[in-house]
Amino acid sequence: MKKKSLKRLGILMITGLLLAGCGAQTASNDTTSASESTLQEDTSSQATEDGTSADDQNQASEQKEDHTMPNNPIDEAIALETSKVDDAPVEASTEEERIPTAEISDKIPIKYINLRVTDCGKIEKITYTSYDYFGDGSEVEKAANVYLPAGYDPAKQYNVLYLMHGIGGDENEWGMTGSTSRVKCIMDNLSYYGDIESFIVVTPNGRSAANHAANGSDYNSFYVFGQELRNDLMPYIESHYSTYASEALAKAGLDAITNQTGDAEADKTAYAAQKAGADKEAINKALQDSRDHRAMAGLSMGGMQTINIGIGECVDLISYFGAFSAAPTSNPAAKTNSILKENPYPIHYFYNICGTEDGIAYPSASAAAKTLPSVCDQFVDGENFMWQELPGNHDFNVWYLGFYNFAQIAFK
Numbered sequence: 001m002k003k004k005s006l007k008r009l010g011i012l013m014i015t016g017l018l019l020a021g022c023g024a025q026t027a028s029n030d031t032t033s034a035s036e037s038t039l040q041e042d043t044s045s046q047a048t049e050d051g052t053s054a055d056d057q058n059q060a061s062e063q064k065e066d067h068t069m070p071n072n073p074i075d076e077a078i079a080l081e082t083s084k085v086d087d088a089p090v091e092a093s094t095e096e097e098r099i100p101t102a103e104i105s106d107k108i109p110i111k112y113i114n115l116r117v118t119d120c121g122k123i124e125k126i127t128y129t130s131y132d133y134f135g136d137g138s139e140v141e142k143a144a145n146v147y148l149p150a151g152y153d154p155a156k157q158y159n160v161l162y163l164m165h166g167i168g169g170d171e172n173e174w175g176m177t178g179s180t181s182r183v184k185c186i187m188d189n190l191s192y193y194g195d196i197e198s199f200i201v202v203t204p205n206g207r208s209a210a211n212h213a214a215n216g217s218d219y220n221s222f223y224v225f226g227q228e229l230r231n232d233l234m235p236y237i238e239s240h241y242s243t244y245a246s247e248a249l250a251k252a253g254l255d256a257i258t259n260q261t262g263d264a265e266a267d268k269t270a271y272a273a274q275k276a277g278a279d280k281e282a283i284n285k286a287l288q289d290s291r292d293h294r295a296m297a298g299l300s301m302g303g304m305q306t307i308n309i310g311i312g313e314c315v316d317l318i319s320y321f322g323a324f325s326a327a328p329t330s331n332p333a334a335k336t337n338s339i340l341k342e343n344p345y346p347i348h349y350f351y352n353i354c355g356t357e358d359g360i361a362y363p364s365a366s367a368a369a370k371t372l373p374s375v376c377d378q379f380v381d382g383e384n385f386m387w388q389e390l391p392g393n394h395d396f397n398v399w400y401l402g403f404y405n406f407a408q409i410a411f412k
Helices: 005-028 034-037 055-068 071-080 182-192 219-240 244-252 263-278 278-289 301-311 333-339 364-370 396-409
Strands: 046-048 082-084 124-130 139-148 159-163 200-204 294-299 320-324 349-355 385-390
Touching: 071 082, 124 219, 139 182, 139 219, 159 219, 159 301, 182 396, 200 219, 219 244, 219 263, 219 278, 219 301, 244 278, 294 301, 294 396, 301 320, 301 333, 301 364, 320 364, 320 396, 333 364, 349 364, 349 396, 364 385, 385 396
Parallel strands: 159 200, 159 294, 294 320, 320 349, 349 385
Antiparallel strands: 046 082, 124 139, 139 200
């Protein structure tokens, strides 16, 4: 199929499915959802996912009117991706006894979203070289945010979660950009209290194109991210940070950890030379052999990518999956079953969450995942599969809860 036909098909799929949900969603927006008090025990100020004002969001929405894709249903989904971010979280006590009390729940206890100023992790901004997989294949510089656990030790091996954003966001949508990040607070506290063995979290930009901006880029570039994930992002992250793949990647020719000089440009040039001369089959095998220590999760379009790309294309590299309000173009359960027919790789866990008032995603998310255990023998409810639904909308009240729950499930 030619690219223009594929693009047109993708547009029709997204637009038609989103239109089906937007009517119900508009009605639900006229009332205040009771889910805010259900999903977390604190109150916090609301801001758009990129930190802009409502006027800025409206202006960005107006700029989309020249796009090929009809903007109303897409703008509806983007407008609902509003982040509940506490810009001034309560500082955590340093005297409280470290007792693990986290559990899979319908709300996040306050102690797990408080700000830790000691025994806390850090967030780094990285850039890596990828390619315009949706376009002409030209070289593209991409950015990502990386959470490193408290006391990160290069001599220790760490699990890695690749956490994806929605249709209106980018690598910053999850807010993983500073010390008050909700994702960081959750990770810091789960680790501090001993609920989990902390791991690395990576938030990349899920559009694999030269134009990968949150506004003005082609939505169909989300669907080719699997190539970037396998060929560029994973090799970069897991050769630059201490993971379960690092040693094998070094043997394959990617040894960025021991060869870093502190000169960013020199290190970038050295890594590019390493990658060009590395054994590509050995790199892929290093990632396959360490799949037990890798997870993928995402909200909305990121949930779709987790299902379509994580499970559908990269199950040889990833073993834990989380879909939060998976978008309308997510593979339905029957298609996932067909894809996994001959799959030899065990799926350790697939966690799903969606709000019952989510007119954008609930029909598609439930069609994609809710019935999976009944149609695919690789998923067993209560063993390696969970579907969680509760009062809630297409927003971060649900998605932060999903992250909190999934962080407890992954790598257990």
